[in-house]
Amino acid sequence: MTTGPTVALFATCFNDTMWPEAPRATVLLLERLGCRVVFPREQTCCGQMFTNTGYADEATPLVRRYADVFGPYDYVVAPSGSCVGSVREQHAALARRAGDTALEAAAEASAARTYELSEFLVDVLGVTDVGAYFPHRVTYHPTCHSLRMLHVGDKPLQLLRQVRGIDLVELPSAAECCGFGGTFAVKNADTSIAMGADKARHVRETGAEVVVAGDNSCLAHIGGILDRQRSGVRTLHLAQILASTEEVPA
Amino acid sequence: MTGPQPAPGRPGAPPTGDVGGGPTAYPDGARRADGLGEPAAGGGPDSSGPLQRTSETFLGMPSFQTAARAALANTQQRRNLAHATATIRAKRAAVVAEVDAWEELRVAGAEAKDEALHHLPDYLEQLEDNLTARGATVHWARDAEEANAIVVGLVRDRDAEEVVKVKSMATQEIELNEALEAAGIHAWETDLAELIVQLGHDRPSHILVPAIHRNRAEIREIFLREMGDVGRPAPADLSDEPARLAEAARLHLREKFMRARVAVSGANFAIAETGTLVVVESEGNGRMCLTLPETLISVVGVEKVLPTFADLGTMLQLLPRSSTGERMNPYTSMWTGVHDGDGPQDVHVVLVDNGRSHVLSDPVGRDALRCIRCSACLNVCPVYERAGGHAYGSVYPGPIGAVLNPQLRGTASDVDKSLPYASSLCGACFEACPVRIDIPSLLVHLRTQVVDEASGRSPEALGMKAAAWTFGDHRRLEAAQRAATLGGRLLGDRTVRNVPGLGAWAQARDVPTPPRETFRQWWRRTHRDEDREDT
Amino acid sequence: MSGAREEILGRLRAATADVSTPLGARGEPPVIQAAAGSDHETLELFAENVADYRATVVRCDPGGVAGAVADALARRGARSVVVPDGLDASWVSGLGGEVRVVADDGLTPADLDGLDAVVTAARVGIATTGTIVLDHAADQGRRALTLVPDQHVCVVRADQVVHDVPAAVTLLDPTRPLTWISGPSATSDIELNRVEGVHGPRTLDVVVVT
Numbered sequence: 001m002t003t004g005p006t007v008a009l010f011a012t013c014f015n016d017t018m019w020p021e022a023p024r025a026t027v028l029l030l031e032r033l034g035c036r037v038v039f040p041r042e043q044t045c046c047g048q049m050f051t052n053t054g055y056a057d058e059a060t061p062l063v064r065r066y067a068d069v070f071g072p073y074d075y076v077v078a079p080s081g082s083c084v085g086s087v088r089e090q091h092a093a094l095a096r097r098a099g100d101t102a103l104e105a106a107a108e109a110s111a112a113r114t115y116e117l118s119e120f121l122v123d124v125l126g127v128t129d130v131g132a133y134f135p136h137r138v139t140y141h142p143t144c145h146s147l148r149m150l151h152v153g154d155k156p157l158q159l160l161r162q163v164r165g166i167d168l169v170e171l172p173s174a175a176e177c178c179g180f181g182g183t184f185a186v187k188n189a190d191t192s193i194a195m196g197a198d199k200a201r202h203v204r205e206t207g208a209e210v211v212v213a214g215d216n217s218c219l220a221h222i223g224g225i226l227d228r229q230r231s232g233v234r235t236l237h238l239a240q241i242l243a244s245t246e247e248v249p250a
Numbered sequence: 251m252t253g254p255q256p257a258p259g260r261p262g263a264p265p266t267g268d269v270g271g272g273p274t275a276y277p278d279g280a281r282r283a284d285g286l287g288e289p290a291a292g293g294g295p296d297s298s299g300p301l302q303r304t305s306e307t308f309l310g311m312p313s314f315q316t317a318a319r320a321a322l323a324n325t326q327q328r329r330n331l332a333h334a335t336a337t338i339r340a341k342r343a344a345v346v347a348e349v350d351a352w353e354e355l356r357v358a359g360a361e362a363k364d365e366a367l368h369h370l371p372d373y374l375e376q377l378e379d380n381l382t383a384r385g386a387t388v389h390w391a392r393d394a395e396e397a398n399a400i401v402v403g404l405v406r407d408r409d410a411e412e413v414v415k416v417k418s419m420a421t422q423e424i425e426l427n428e429a430l431e432a433a434g435i436h437a438w439e440t441d442l443a444e445l446i447v448q449l450g451h452d453r454p455s456h457i458l459v460p461a462i463h464r465n466r467a468e469i470r471e472i473f474l475r476e477m478g479d480v481g482r483p484a485p486a487d488l489s490d491e492p493a494r495l496a497e498a499a500r501l502h503l504r505e506k507f508m509r510a511r512v513a514v515s516g517a518n519f520a521i522a523e524t525g526t527l528v529v530v531e532s533e534g535n536g537r538m539c540l541t542l543p544e545t546l547i548s549v550v551g552v553e554k555v556l557p558t559f560a561d562l563g564t565m566l567q568l569l570p571r572s573s574t575g576e577r578m579n580p581y582t583s584m585w586t587g588v589h590d591g592d593g594p595q596d597v598h599v600v601l602v603d604n605g606r607s608h609v610l611s612d613p614v615g616r617d618a619l620r621c622i623r624c625s626a627c628l629n630v631c632p633v634y635e636r637a638g639g640h641a642y643g644s645v646y647p648g649p650i651g652a653v654l655n656p657q658l659r660g661t662a663s664d665v666d667k668s669l670p671y672a673s674s675l676c677g678a679c680f681e682a683c684p685v686r687i688d689i690p691s692l693l694v695h696l697r698t699q700v701v702d703e704a705s706g707r708s709p710e711a712l713g714m715k716a717a718a719w720t721f722g723d724h725r726r727l728e729a730a731q732r733a734a735t736l737g738g739r740l741l742g743d744r745t746v747r748n749v750p751g752l753g754a755w756a757q758a759r760d761v762p763t764p765p766r767e768t769f770r771q772w773w774r775r776t777h778r779d780e781d782r783e784d785t
Numbered sequence: 786m787s788g789a790r791e792e793i794l795g796r797l798r799a800a801t802a803d804v805s806t807p808l809g810a811r812g813e814p815p816v817i818q819a820a821a822g823s824d825h826e827t828l829e830l831f832a833e834n835v836a837d838y839r840a841t842v843v844r845c846d847p848g849g850v851a852g853a854v855a856d857a858l859a860r861r862g863a864r865s866v867v868v869p870d871g872l873d874a875s876w877v878s879g880l881g882g883e884v885r886v887v888a889d890d891g892l893t894p895a896d897l898d899g900l901d902a903v904v905t906a907a908r909v910g911i912a913t914t915g916t917i918v919l920d921h922a923a924d925q926g927r928r929a930l931t932l933v934p935d936q937h938v939c940v941v942r943a944d945q946v947v948h949d950v951p952a953a954v955t956l957l958d959p960t961r962p963l964t965w966i967s968g969p970s971a972t973s974d975i976e977l978n979r980v981e982g983v984h985g986p987r988t989l990d991v992v993v994v995t
Contacts, residue, residue: 011769013721017731018762020769027773039773045721050714052675054697058718065722093691097698148677177632181674188672190319193758194636195674224759299796334977341977348913351817358815365811368804371797384960390790442983443974459974466975492975496983503984508894524959534932534970534985541928542894552793559959560814563951566965567817570914574973577834578914578950581985582965583928589962592927607796613803 004034004125008073010066010114012083013045019216022079025243025250026117030077032243033125042069048086051094053183060098063091067106075124076114079239081146081214084116089149116146117239118155118214128158134244135165139208141199141222143215144177156214156238163241171211172202180221193225200225203233214238299607302658303393304666305425307453311643313668314652318637327463327638334462338629341575342682348577349567359568360686362561363620366522366553367610373522373555374601380525384587386597397602398429401514401547404598405435408545410512414503416529416536417441418516419457419623420549420602422645426514437514438480438506440535442499449476455639455647457625458573463638466490477502496533503535513539513594517550518622519565520599523558526586527599530569530579540583546594551602553610553619565622568684573624605658614695618653620685627679627689633672642669649679653692661700670696731768738764818949819913827912831946832993834915838968839981840989847994850940851879854904857938857990858884863901866938867892867930871923876940877904889926897933903986904938905931908963910946910993911953915968917941917991918953920961928962937986939966943995 007030011023030037047062066087070076078084088111095104121127140160146152160168179185179195199222203211209232213219216237223235236250244250311317321327346352366373378388391397405413413430415421415437427437427448439448446461447454450472454460461469473484473495482505484498515536519528527548529536540546556565570579588597610616628634628648639647643665644655652669661667670693673679679689704711720726767775821827832842841860845853854876858866865885868877877886887900906924907917917939919925931937947953957963970985981987 013727016769017734018764020765020767020772023769024772027777039770039777041770042724044724044727047721050718052694052697053710053714054670054694054699054701055711055714055718056698056701058714061718061722089691090694144674144676144678148681175678177674177676177678179632179674181676183671184674187668188315188318188633188674189757190315190322191633191637191672192674194322195632196759220762221759224761227760228758299800330976337977338973350819354815354817358817361811362814365809368801368806369808370801371794372808374794374797390793392789392793396789440984441974442972446974459977461974462977469975492978492980493982495975496972496980500983504898507984508898521959526959532970533972533974533983535983537928537932537964538984541932552797557809558814559957560816560951560954563954564814564817566954567950574979576967576979577837578911578916578965578967580838580967580969580971582963584959584963584965586960586962589921592921592962593929601793603793603796607793607800610797611800616800 002034002036004036005075006036006038006073007075007077007120008070009037009039010043010070010076010078010083011039012078012080015079015216019220019237022216022237022239025237025239026077026079029130029239029243033121033127033130040069046083046086047094048083048090049182051086051090056094056097060094063094063107064103066091067103067110070110070114071106074113075120076110077117077120078114079117079214079237080216081116081143081150081152082217084114085145085149087111087114116150116152116214118152118159119150121242122155122158129162130159130242132163132242132244133165133246134163134241134250136210137167137169137208138210138212138241139169139171139203139206140174141171141178141203141211141213141218142174143213143218146214147175152214159238159242160212166241169206169208172205173198178218178222180218182217185221192221196221196225200229200231204231208233210234210236210241212236212238212241299603299605299611300393301608301660302605304659304663305394307425308643308665311663311665313664314637314641314643314672315668317641317643317665318672321638321641322636324638326465328636330463330465331635331638334459335629335635338575342572342626342629345571345575345577349571355564355568356684356686358564359684360620362556362564363685365557366555367616367619370552370555370610373557374552376522377520377525377555378601380522381587381599384525386525386587386599389598389600391600391602391604393604394424397424397549397600397604398426400600401426401549402429402433402435404545404547405430405512406433408512410435410545412436412438412506412510413512413514414438414440414506414510414539414543415444416513416515416531416539417444418514418549419645420516420551421514422454424549424602424604426549438503438510440503440506440539441531442496442533442535445499445503446472449473449480453640454645456628457623457646457648463640466492466495469495473498481505507538507542510539510543512545512547513543515539515546515548517548517554518569519556519562520550520554521559521562522555524586526559526584528562529583531582532574532580534581537581537583540585541593543594545596545598547598547600549600549602551604552606569622569624572626572682572684609654609657612657615653615657615692617687618650618657618692620687621650621654622685624684626682626684630678630682632676632678633674637672642672649673649689650687653689653696656696661696661703667700670700728770731770734764735766735768735771739766816951818951821948824943827948828943828946828993828995831910831912831915834912835917835968835991838915838971838989840968840991842991842993844993844995850876850992850994853992854938854940855879855881857992858902858936861902861936861988863936865900866902866904867897867900867934868904869924869926869930872904872906873924889930894929894933897929900934902936902938903930903934905940907939907941907945909953909956910941911950912946913949916953917966918957919964919966920957921964922961928964931964932985935986936988936990937966938990938992940992940994943993946993
């Protein structure tokens, strides 16, 4: 069965605790594609929430933990563009800020081996047709960090286009931020909601029944507004649609 | 030569009080060379320059989130901004897409600015030498008051009662118009948008288009109501057609251009190698001011220096496409000191610090000084589009304002403390910036500064420390998760409609409750055979 | 004055004390420009981009300049035109008695405001941006001439047109006053829509001599 590489799953603290469906789907999908998936139990959090709120001192031990936990693996995969963005763009800088050159090197090494799910599937495994089946009208929101930090481009769309039965429709103003922004949603709640309301409006304009993205934090924000509106649109993580089959639908 | 300034007081303390009296309190050379008695902020390891003093206009500004809440309710402004920013975004995208080497240009633009900034004293001296050799007089101003005193003195010495002005961010920053009016000198803004703001007794809300928050109907009303009080009135049958409004501005200002003896400008670029100043504009009001009067006074922030004339080959590709979304702006003027028989024969350049040396002292934050004031970051910013420019409490709004103001003024005031958080960190600004200022990273850098300067005992800080403790060990995280999933099992359904403590966040959104089983609980249940060591 | 100067320079030196790269370490500024095709393509692009600003572009051979200038002035009904001292006199020789040709002998701004048009040569044209650059030599006149009258007829030779901005910058002499002109005066200040015609000439006619 396991013909592919060994992959260490970085579930991310938010998915682990609040949205386990996404890392679960990631495991099922990667195993279906022949990977051996391991889950290093010592993992906790990438530290992004601390870094982006200004608590660099609190984030630095988590950089160390991440490098220690995932250092031994060639491939680390996370179902979150945002957390992978933090690992790649912030970890080494936090180590530098702390004046820890050894940690900086370790952080750079682990960052280079950390992949967002769609990157790993398309760039490393070289697949776009993952054998999924999902006969629903779907629109894709490219989250900011996937788009502008990781530059995943249209990789998620390449994967979604190969899903059997899917009716994939374009989201108007897709590249615009949904307004979540982590600490921004709390500190600037009014502006955050104004942005989210526009994103929800664009989602509804498509007539989709599902909005899909590579980050559950953004989806929780968009979905929270859509739910409040009783809009009849649900949110799913990219991994859930890609893991979906006729036998086990998402 | 005074060298680096000692920084009395503890790092990070707010500026203390006044830096002097009125404009006349600063005769050249009479200033104490001790950092003006202001403690330096804790921006960098070596905070050498003093902070900029917050001007009267923006003293006591509320935090961004408070101001934004009110602005979000201004439906007219929301509509005006959504329309205008969508228009300019589309134009910019089209003309940037025409340039194959756009990314190379951005890199070259950043490198040109970095070369100038990293060796700013050398390039400023070179600029001064070349300007002086070509007949211009160079003045140096430590802060806004000193710059204003210099300009007011020059205008008074020429017995002028009015000046015509080219749109200039530097003169807005130092509030030169207010200083001139206080000295009994009328300052006429001649850029159309500046004119709209000035006639409307309003504040600018955008770097490029200060009246972006006004639509054509509002502009017509302002022209009809106000023009007659200060010069030629608007035609009585003025319509709200943009062409008619522009015509009204042409007629109103022409008499001022024809008689003005003194003009005040800024500069987009100042070329060290040649002493050339560059003004990039659209309407021709800049050319009028730079060409017709006898005296020209240009107020230039020290960061406007470019090393070489050849750097314009890069910058004049980057700026217009990023700014107005055109292949080239209608008019660019370049002058090098005094040109015999052509244009002003009495040419002055005022080089202004006003907090820039403080920004420069932070090796991370100094990247913000690359800014060429194109306003592309404002136009692509979803926060700016909704909250508008006034909420930023400065003449520099939008993403660049959110990084520049807290660096120039420090993070002591409510608004400056809040600005680093006025962003969802979506990254659209960095992507659009023609000189590659990584604004999201600078915002995060400044957030750290805000947190470091705070007491550490706020509810947020205590919460963060508690969360960091939990995440510091996976066993603690698992224990916390057990408590959470128990709650989830008790609540059952995956949605709650209100959460105390989350405030507005939960008022407009449903908040998910924790699932019955976390991922790692599922993993242990389903994968214990394969990864026994993990269980 | 020296107090402020020395203090500012001192602050800036202290602020950049961490910089380790020497002055000028980046070398010559890179020249980044669009790849040029044939001269013909460059000229076509120039004409297309100038016209895109709603300027009028007319092409003619050297013998046709006078006629093209006369036509341009007639289109706008110009009755008076100022010419710089060094202008090729033949360019305005085709004007009939109804158009008054005025030499620039120290005209005041108010004098210029009373004239309808100006005819000049140019220093360089830029194809990718549709720009003409004046360096205000004798055939272009001092800056006020091409600013105050409401119509500017500018004669550009085909061999003056370069492909992209950096090529133009190399040709220009920074010790001269320089004016870059891309279309007629315009503003985007009302709802960010471009409107032609504010303070500079509201009509720009470019005559390309091939």
